[in-house]
Amino acid sequence: DGGITQSPKYLFRKEGQNVTLSCEQNLNHDAMYWYRQDPGQGLRLIYYSQIVNDFQKGDIAEGYSVSREKKESFPLTVTSAQKNPTAFYLCASSMARDNQPQHFGDGTRLSIL
Amino acid sequence: GENVEQHPSTLSVQEGDSAVIKCTYSDSASNYFPWYKQELGKRPQLIIDIRSNVGEKKDQRIAVTLNKTAKHFSLHITETQPEDSAVYFCAAAGSSNTGKLIFGQGTTLQVKP
Numbered sequence: 001d002g003g004i005t006q007s008p009k010y011l012f013r014k015e016g017q018n019v020t021l022s023c024e025q026n027l028n029h030d031a032m033y034w035y036r037q038d039p040g041q042g043l044r045l046i047y048y049s050q051i052v053n054d055f056q057k058g059d060i061a062e063g064y065s066v067s068r069e070k071k072e073s074f075p076l077t078v079t080s081a082q083k084n085p086t087a088f089y090l091c092a093s094s095m096a097r098d099n100q101p102q103h104f105g106d107g108t109r110l111s112i113l
Numbered sequence: 114g115e116n117v118e119q120h121p122s123t124l125s126v127q128e129g130d131s132a133v134i135k136c137t138y139s140d141s142a143s144n145y146f147p148w149y150k151q152e153l154g155k156r157p158q159l160i161i162d163i164r165s166n167v168g169e170k171k172d173q174r175i176a177v178t179l180n181k182t183a184k185h186f187s188l189h190i191t192e193t194q195p196e197d198s199a200v201y202f203c204a205a206a207g208s209s210n211t212g213k214l215i216f217g218q219g220t221t222l223q224v225k226p
Contacts, residue, residue: 031212042119042202042216043157050211058213090156099145099164099206102214104156 003027006091006105012113013078013085021076021108023091029103030096032074036060037088037107046089049074050096078110086111115140117205119217126193127225134220136203137185145206146186147214148177152199160201161188193224 004025013019023032031050035043045058049068063082068074074093078085088109092102116139126132136146144165149157163170163177163186170177174193179186190197200221204214 033212040219042218043214044216045213048211048213056211094212096212099212101147101159101162102212103159104149106156107154 004091004093004103004105006089006108008108009106011108011110013110014113016080018077018079019085019110021078021089021091021110023074023076023105024072025074025091025093025105026072027093027103028071029093030071031094032068033092033094033102034058034064034066034074034076035090035092037090043090046076115143115205115207115215117203117215117217119203119220121220122218123221123223125223125225128193128195130193132190132193132197132222132224134188134201134203134222135185136187136205136217137183138205138215139184140205140207140215141181141184143184143205143207143215146177146179147204148188149202149204150199151202151219157202190222193222195224195226198222198224 007022033048034046047066049055065077090107091105094100094102119136147162150160151157174191176189200219202219203217207213
């Protein structure tokens with residue numbers, strides 16, 4: 001969907017480095033989500049946020065952090081504590097009521113140098 | 114915890130044949146079930162969804178059926194075409210009404226011309 005922009009498309013992380021993945025949406029959606037996708041596997045939820053200045057841990061939050069200072073933006077930081085960060089990261093957004101469909105960005109592929 | 118099982122993991126069909134992918138879910142309170150199609154290296158895209166008050170939904174060559182008693186739902190693609198080749202994910206909305214989706218592991222569909 002053109003309304004969700006993730007950047008960069010590719011990212012490389014050095015040992016001990018924190019990196020931040022950007023996610024911006026102009027769909028006026030309240031809820032935003034971060035998923036991790038490993039080869040041949042489904043999507044696993046890292047963090048989600050239903051409203052500005054509030055967010056909750058998903059199933060695999062360890063080694064990651066997020067912020068939600070603006071409705072449009074939900075950046076994800078992969079910290080040095082995440083020992084296996086190589087994966088495809090997907091951001092999504094939805095209306096925050098009655099289980100509405102989630103719409104995804106194009107993803108960021110993170111690799112270790 | 115909440116879980117969604119998806120089968121088969123791979124499916125190969127001849128062009129023009131039908132394809133069926135099945136999912137079972139663990140949380141009986143789940144009430145929303147989307148299906149996503151993901152082409153290689155791209156974002157998942159919603160292709161069809163169904164809510165718990167409906168047993169079947171159809172959109173051209175794609176249909177989804179839901180059996181709440183048995184806690185399973187299925188995707189049916191008729192008259193398959195090579196462009197249907199992709200990975201398909203089912204998902205179920207958790208009972209907490211947070212918008213969280215629990216995804217299946219994915220099915221790689223190959224349609225042979």
